[in-house]
Amino acid sequence: MEDCxxxxKHRQGDAAQGGVIYDDDLVYAGHVHALNGPTAYRGYLMVEPKRHAEGLGDLTDEEAAAIGRLVNRLARALKEATGAEHVYSFVFGDAVPHLHVHLAPRYPGTPREYWGARLNDWPHAPRVDPAGMGDVVAGLRQYLRGG
Ligand SMILES: [Zn+2]
Known part of the structure; x- marks a missing residue:
């Protein structure tokens, strides 16, 4: 779709902020963009079908399997490569009608009142600028490649 x-972002590839963590014919994963400021929550990822599918329930079985596998691998990677103690996954889809599965790492020391969907509201949450985001992305890519 032209105006999505x-x-x-998928067309931009590595030119998109943070670069591509994983990309094949069916699925894409990248770091969340710093849309609300100069920094983003460290390791907050999005997993999306390459096809413009609106939401959960609109995927083919093949796309659903590919997304499930990638969510699982990235959750493991976030624990191993970024020190997350837990990984959340959410789908909201209220703003952009192209499915995007949020993968949000919770780090040790996060106060209980910021657990879950409020993670990003924690004023002391670990945040990255575009360069730091590139480092996180590189670490996750390396993990997925098995190195
Ligand atoms: Zn789209």
Missing amino acids: FICD
């Missing part, structure tokens, strides 16, 4: 933020 997510389809556009």
